[in-house]
Amino acid sequence: MIGSIVIHQALTGYLNANPKEEETLAPLSDLLGLGVDVASRKEFRGHVTAGAVLVNDVHQVLHIHHLALDKWLLPGGHLEVQDETLVQAALRELTEETGVKPTAVDTVCAGPIHIDVHPIPANESKGEPAHQHFDFRFLFRTSSAGVVALQAEEVTDFSWRPVSEIADETLRQRVAAALRP
DSSP: OOOHHHHHHHHHHHHHHOGGGTTTTHHHHHHHHTTOOTTOTTOTTOEEEEEEEEEOTTSEEEEEEETTTTEEEOSEEEOOTTOOSHHHHHHHHHHHHHOOOGGGEEESOSSOSEEEEEEEOOBGGGTBOOEEEEEEEEEEEESOOOOOOOOTTTEEEEEEEEGGGOSSHHHHHHHHHHHOO
16 A cells, blocks of 8 residues: 555655645645545545546547546546555556556656645445545556446546646646647
């Protein structure tokens, strides 16, 4: 399982590159400072998730339609025991949710391209109160446009969309910049 040290190192590296986001990410920094296990999905003050931004050869980004949230999102999800790194967790989630094989993608940057903080509504069926996700998003490229199998429990559809349709402005700008020759 990914430990707090790995998360803290990834956060520190990200904040060194993006110091203007220190205030936004202060809740995560505070939890890490208290020694909270932010890798655990049972930590409802907030926990870390990993997301994948997958771009194809024509600069389209893979979006999935999330069943429970009824929204178009980027692939991603909770950390699991077998994950050793955050980028590995993002790649695992991409594969689980879309069927895209790890051998069909390349990691563009070693660190996260973005860390998003967003609220998750309460889920009574799972006994989960409303909480926050700190989503470490990683940029991947593929020359394959194939999605083999959607994870039916969570994903109802997929769509390749232009970078301009990434909902988060900061992420959209960073992906566009990373794709410039």
